[in-house]
Amino acid sequence: MAGVTRLRTDPVDLLVIGGGTAGLVAAHTAAALGARTVLVERDRTGGDCLWTGCVPSKAVLAAATAAADARGAGALGIGTGEVTVDFARVRAHVQRAIATIQPQDSPASLAEAGVEVVLGAAVLTGPDTALVDGRPVRFRAALLATGAAPLVPPIDGIDAVEVLTSETVWDLAELPGRLVVLGGGPIGCELGQAYARLGSEVTVVDGADRVLGPEDADAAALVAAALRRDGVRLRLGAEGTRVEPGLLHLDDGGSVAFDRLLVAVGRRPRTDDVGLELAGVELDERGAVAVDGTLRTSNPRVWAAGDVTGGPFFTHRSGMHGSIAASNAVLGLRRAVDPVVPRVTYTSPEVASVGISPADARERGLTVRRVEHGTVDRAVAEGATDGFTSLVVDRRHRLVGGVVVGPRAGETLGELTLAIRKGLTTADLAGTSHAYPTYNDALVDAALDDVRARLAGPLVRGALRAAVWVRGRLRDAQRSER
Numbered sequence: 001m002a003g004v005t006r007l008r009t010d011p012v013d014l015l016v017i018g019g020g021t022a023g024l025v026a027a028h029t030a031a032a033l034g035a036r037t038v039l040v041e042r043d044r045t046g047g048d049c050l051w052t053g054c055v056p057s058k059a060v061l062a063a064a065t066a067a068a069d070a071r072g073a074g075a076l077g078i079g080t081g082e083v084t085v086d087f088a089r090v091r092a093h094v095q096r097a098i099a100t101i102q103p104q105d106s107p108a109s110l111a112e113a114g115v116e117v118v119l120g121a122a123v124l125t126g127p128d129t130a131l132v133d134g135r136p137v138r139f140r141a142a143l144l145a146t147g148a149a150p151l152v153p154p155i156d157g158i159d160a161v162e163v164l165t166s167e168t169v170w171d172l173a174e175l176p177g178r179l180v181v182l183g184g185g186p187i188g189c190e191l192g193q194a195y196a197r198l199g200s201e202v203t204v205v206d207g208a209d210r211v212l213g214p215e216d217a218d219a220a221a222l223v224a225a226a227l228r229r230d231g232v233r234l235r236l237g238a239e240g241t242r243v244e245p246g247l248l249h250l251d252d253g254g255s256v257a258f259d260r261l262l263v264a265v266g267r268r269p270r271t272d273d274v275g276l277e278l279a280g281v282e283l284d285e286r287g288a289v290a291v292d293g294t295l296r297t298s299n300p301r302v303w304a305a306g307d308v309t310g311g312p313f314f315t316h317r318s319g320m321h322g323s324i325a326a327s328n329a330v331l332g333l334r335r336a337v338d339p340v341v342p343r344v345t346y347t348s349p350e351v352a353s354v355g356i357s358p359a360d361a362r363e364r365g366l367t368v369r370r371v372e373h374g375t376v377d378r379a380v381a382e383g384a385t386d387g388f389t390s391l392v393v394d395r396r397h398r399l400v401g402g403v404v405v406g407p408r409a410g411e412t413l414g415e416l417t418l419a420i421r422k423g424l425t426t427a428d429l430a431g432t433s434h435a436y437p438t439y440n441d442a443l444v445d446a447a448l449d450d451v452r453a454r455l456a457g458p459l460v461r462g463a464l465r466a467a468v469w470v471r472g473r474l475r476d477a478q479r480s481e482r
């Protein structure tokens with residue numbers, strides 16, 4: 001295969017194990033810094049994001065959104081006739097998206113950047129040695145970037161049924177008639193909504209009493225309402241207890257019939273078969289590779305990045321990890337991981353969050369400024385007012401968190417994340433000209449609420465009144481002198 005290398009025997013500066021986002025970014029970073037870098041991938045470079053995660057899920061969501069928009073176009077005065085779904089062409093669209101992005105993550109692209117690529121498995125055999133595709137290699141530093149795999153819960157009878165996971169759902173040749181999704185997290189909500197919009201009869205089952213557990217409760221409620229409007233049945237507060245062909249039994253005594261069962265109850269870091277014990281690399285209490293703030297493991301020569309270090313499981317986090325770990329490993333730096341990690345669930349409406357949540361803010365005595373999208377002109381113009389923007393503001397009026405729910409909420413999140421990272425205040429945000437009309441007007445309006453509330457405080461109000469009084473008297477005096 002183009003770009004795949006033959007190994008030399010002298011020690012490598014950085015041995016990268018795993019060619020997903022974390023490993024790819026790390027390898028590119030190390031090679032750009034002039035380090036002799038070897039990346040080992042046992043399956044396909046590109047990892048979960050490209051093949052079974054972000055890319056196919058966002059591509060299938062795009063097709064599903066097109067179907068939903070066509071069905072809803074009547075509300076805007078547009079007639080479309082009957083909306084039909086050609087699942088084979090939806091799949092072709094998904095495959096095209098993967099194929100278009102794949103070259104960026106390919107062995108050839110890595111080789112062009114100066115990375116030596118080995119297709120095969122890597123296993124650590126000691127503190128500074130590994131077997132790479134069966135051949136011994138010595139390393140000055142190594143990076144574990146082996147990712148995570150879908151969890152399949154030990155439910156009675158589950159092994160006797162061919163369940164789908166986020167790794168296999170993309171192989172479906174036909175749209176399932178009745179699809180039951182176990183788990184109402186980001187995967188369950190995104191794929192549940194997508195398949196319902198494409199025409200499956202979808203039931204999402206979750207043991208918690210709401211979907212999107214850790215997200216803002218009001219945001220989760222809006223997503224639940226949207227899922228129900230799309231025809232998704234939600235069985236909340238119910239865990240699966242037993243599976244038999246075509247039937248999932250629940251602990252509330254009920255059961256749900258299915259043609260296909262998709263399991264989406266979380267992910268487990270891939271730490272087996274990598275020789276962690278021989279290398280002296282320890283796990284944490286969650287079973288993830290334990291790292292310090294600079295992503296170094298208990299073996300000072302070994303770093304870890306991305307999903308293998310435990311959640312939150314996001315591509316952008318894996319990428320940042322890869323860059324930080326690689327530069328620390330090859331340059332001897334002590335760059336620390338940024339704790340501000342934005343996240344977006346790409347349902348309709350999207351849920352975008354960063355920093356301190358409104359619920360935590362109230363507990364900590366911080367201020368929450370919230371604007372409903374019913375007052376945002378762009379949302380009104382588009383008939384998409386089911387949403388809100390909340391900002392969390394500290395006592396010095398700096399932005400420390402936020403939640404945006406609405407169409408393309410993820411696009412608004414970039415500005416908010418930068419503002420939080422740079423310690424900007426609500427006055428900075430409100431004083432920045434924003435193009436009208438955009439959903440970001442809600443950010444500005446929420447920031448303006450905060451600025452106005454500050455101006456209305458007794459101290460600032462008194463100072464402002466005094467300034468106006470002094471300025472008025474000065475003007476009067478200047479006039480009488482003329």
Ligand SMILES: Cc1cc2nc3c(=O)[nH]c(=O)nc-3n(C[C@H](O)[C@H](O)[C@H](O)COP(=O)(O)OP(=O)(O)OC[C@H]3O[C@@H](n4cnc5c(N)ncnc54)[C@H](O)[C@@H]3O)c2cc1C
Nearest residue numbers: 018020021022042047048049053122147306307313314315
């Ligand atoms: C359905 C779905 C949708 C998602 N959507 C989003 C999204 O919209 N946005 C977002 O930010 N995140 C999303 N994610 C999460 C995202 O895909 C992951 O967080 C990210 O891809 C993890 O990257 P990684 O490099 O840490 O691990 P991985 O991509 O899992 O890469 C690990 C690689 O290591 C290889 N490997 C493992 N063991 C060995 C070994 N011993 N030797 C050699 N190679 C080995 C594996 O084959 C794999 O290629 C989604 C996930 C799923 C499942």
Ligand SMILES: NC(=O)c1ccc[n+]([C@@H]2O[C@H](COP(=O)([O-])OP(=O)(O)OC[C@H]3O[C@@H](n4cnc5c(N)ncnc54)[C@H](O)[C@@H]3O)[C@@H](O)[C@H]2O)c1
Nearest residue numbers: 183184185186187206207208239240264265266313344345
């Ligand atoms: N847009 C994105 O960024 C995106 C999209 C998809 C996935 N991801 C990442 O992938 C990871 C995995 O996603 P996920 O949705 O599989 O996991 P998750 O851990 O986020 O959610 C799992 C859900 O399953 C429920 N659950 C667990 N065991 C259950 C059982 N036995 N019966 C019923 N319900 C049960 C939990 O209450 C929870 O709501 C996420 O942590 C997320 O970070 C990100």
